[in-house]
Amino acid sequence: xxxxxxxxxxxxxxxxxxxxxxxxxxxxxxxxxxxxxxxxxxxxxxxxxxxxxxxxxxxxxxxxxxxxxxxxxxxxxxxxxxxxxxxxxxxxxxxxxxx
Numbered sequence: 001x002x003x004x005x006x007x008x009x010x011x012x013x014x015x016x017x018x019x020x021x022x023x024x025x026x027x028x029x030x031x032x033x034x035x036x037x038x039x040x041x042x043x044x045x046x047x048x049x050x051x052x053x054x055x056x057x058x059x060x061x062x063x064x065x066x067x068x069x070x071x072x073x074x075x076x077x078x079x080x081x082x083x084x085x086x087x088x089x090x091x092x093x094x095x096x097x098x099x
Contacts, residue, residue: 037069045088052090059085 035043044062047055063085067078 037066040065044085048088048090055088055090059088 040062044055044058047058063078063082066081067073
């Protein structure tokens with residue numbers, strides 16, 4: 001089985017990486033003036049554990065932001081990232097939401 005890592009800017013996120021804890025828990029993004037893409041991913045992944053009902057929407061928003069901010073992103077790479085976000089285990093998942 002091949003190991004895949006995601007490279008964003010100068011940061012590389014190894015397979016199985018979990019978000020860093022900040023000050024004993026997640027630092028609310030609303031408290032920050034700017035959240036870099038990598039830190040936004042960390043906060044998104046924290047939601048999978050801490051607020052699973054918010055994870056799916058946050059993951060979709062992060063994916064859109066990643067595609068917009070990553071120069072020359074290829075479709076296959078974008079789809080791979082989306083698939084990895086969808087594979088993140090969350091405490092509870094509701095059915096598909098549309099609209």
